[in-house]
Amino acid sequence: MSIQRSRTIGPTGPKLGWILLAILLQSSPAALGQSEGISPQLQAAESARIAAIHAVMPATICIFSPSDDSGGGSGVIISADGYAITNFHVTAPSGNYLRCGLSDGRLYDAVIVGIDPTGDVALIKLFGRTDFPTAAWSNSDLVRAGDPCFAVGNPFALATDFHSSVTCGIVSGVHRYQEPSGTLIEYTDCIQTDASVNPGNSGGPLFNAAGEIIGINGRCSFEKRGRVNVGVAYAISSNQVQRFLGHLQSGRVVDHATAGFTVSSRADGSVVVTNILRTSDAFRRGVRDGDSIIALDRRPVESANSFKNILGTVPQGWRVPLSVVRDQTRREIMIRLEGVHAREELLQLVQSGEFEAKPEPPSRPPGGQQKKIPSSPDAPEKKTPGGDPASHPVDMPAEVAAQFESRRGYANYAFNRQRRQEILQRMQTFYQIPEATSAQWHVTAQHSQIGPVTISLSQNDAKAVFASGRVETFTATVQKTSSPTKDPTGSELLSALFLTKRLLTAGHEPFGDLYYLGRSPWPGQDELLDVLVGTFETYEAHFYLDPNSSEIRALEVFPDIEVDPFELIFENPVPTPLGTLPTRLRLRASDRDVGTIDSIEWTSISPQEDRS
């Protein structure tokens, strides 16, 4: 809803927030205490509720478009340095520069950081303070229907003084699936509430009674009563937002995932695999049409909707456990989730601005017996296409412009560059690779299958000489053979070591194309690791790094598309002449351990030279 129009709704509008606050204050413990027979527990609960509301009001923001005619919304600050969450459909019409009002009465500049168009989430960063008030996350899986909650935001753009409005309600339902409205935005596993959410509330937080974020309000069921709240609003779950946060911080246009197959519910209540893609990871892991799905990502699958719910909370590229049953035998599989959109398709959808459902005409055509598809409270009046900086008429202030860099595939490439540089710096601190050693490395080690091996790694190739006299070579610029071998002694291993060396010396010379993907878990572990993606010639390497030290924990090398990667797990780093490097590597391919390399010694002096 445009601010201009909404202002006409009521001249007394800006006072609403104060009226609500006044009502809350009237029912403060002092006032309650005067009534006889009010239990101390009730007084304590009321005090806690009031305290919770007061505590989080400063962290909620009113978002305005600098051009002042393409909409506005709400948001919530999640870090003291100014990162804030809102809806993608709030930021899309405004372009890359936003203005945010805080309850201190000041207006702060902000820049877009990352967007998740499918999940309707955007990460922005505010400028001007290092001590922004913040709100804390809660675990949305613990939320139950009937729990008290409250929404804070800027309905009808009432908050001309930037004091957000608060509306209280209860959780009406959890794990709701709301199918896409329009072409792109899909709400999965969301929280339904009867707290009033109206045009302008979009992107604002839904809090539990303790004032912790349980969701981001973004969608409502509207219908014949017009575009005002009818007691049915949907919030993106806090757990989903948190899982995407690492990816959003990469400055990318982030995608959701597909399992590589569709599911359907059978009459007996089971959920079965249908239409599996033969090129998918799930197919390579042995999943087949007709397999019955029991669980995904350790959550039970009870219906097609619940499968879609779970899938929607996982970012593209994560590997998650899948439990299937075939012939009464249960199998536990790790599957890699691929992007739900083709890369170009997603970017085009974002750029077209055609991602929202158009408002329905007053008299709808027949045949609409399906569910009512809810829509974003403030989307339909948008007119500016999103994501295209050229269409934006307002100039960015210098401070914002310095933190913005346009590049295809990114919401803001400046943040990817920044994250990548931070990681490479931390990596240099951890590994302490001397600059002079970057040209040629030599490795002597004990291979679990074929004994001693010496490996030479240089700028453009790698060579392994085994005790048997066998020699393996790898040259990055030479086309690969058509069928990768997954041979733990062959070129797969050499390519992985070659690419590792390239990353470790990237501080001294460029890796090639290298970007920060975000945060993903290594299979079987809960901890989220930083992921750098490097492409060199036809190879793509995913480096999984310790979130604090940026030590390489693991590496996946994809020799080609639609094949399994070769995996290296790095263990026992010790100081060596080349820096702090691992003494043991575990090798994996296609879910199997395929060997280890132990007693690794790293040196810049060739063993041959040494002998001579």
Add this chain to the structure above:
Amino acid sequence: MTSLRTRHLIHSGRAWMALFVCWFSATVTYAIDSPPAASLAFQVDRTQPKLVKIFGAGRGGLEAYQSGILVSADGHVLTVWSYVLDPATVSVVLNDGRRLDGKLVGMDPELEIAILKIDATELEFFELKNMVDVKPGDRVMAFSNLYAIASGNEFNSVMQGRVAAVASLAARRGTFETPYRGRVFVLDAVTNNAGAAGGALTNRRGELLGILGKELRDSSNDVWLNYALPVDIVSLSVARILSGKPHDTGSPAAQPVEPVTPQMLGLILVPRVLPSTPPYLETVLDESPAAKAGLRSDDLIIMVGGMSVASRESLIESLAKYDRVDSIQLTILRREGARQDLHEVTLRVR
């Protein structure tokens, strides 16, 4: 919320007063039945097995779903009487995801409620009490499958609110088009959305206070009413339906003084060639109420006041329930080229 509340104030002086009452009595009510918040979620969980989702017939763009509640352990389902129940059997989905056929046992045309029977036993159910103590300001919960948000074993939606007024439903003609003129609980939350009718209104201990009524719009000012039919009134009607006694032909207030005929509205129907001739319009008389409402020849009338009319005869019968001073809501299907559009018009004789 504010604007919605304002609308309520306009349409009923009583509700207007009641809202003030509710404002000031709120703290007191809160103090009397104030279970810890955690137990509200507990009550919500406990109530879910007593609720059902009903899927039946849709009409054009109208919803093919509504809500219902279990009123016996042996599968008696209470819901509202509407076009959704037009088919011989409808689908009743239990909280555990079981999908069963529901057959109509009987209905009450005045309260517009119906009892369905499903083939199941040992179900949890709501007790239909003959007395209920509900005052303005009481905190309530409304359970329903509004907008068919839930399917299968997914939970029905729950909303909280307060009773804004206990009042007779529009004791004058020409506002809310319903044959029922008795006592209802007016609610301060938007409980009566599409598909919510037949849902449960409970107190915060999960005891049934009423069932959510059909969507009602005041045709004079476009305000939608949020209300529930009190359980004591419903319970008498249910007893009558289950005893198989024919329904009392209604209170005198519901009987029109001058029943409406198609001619009074300016509607000329196609000739009756079969008992089931559909109610197509042959012509619409110039300057008539129907012409002013935009009706045209070849329009097909499919509903009168939200109840389906399958034939010419049932249209005449339905219109006869209205008085000439009443506003009548007609739903028509109009073919234009290859597409068919659904239109709603409101007209009256006067």
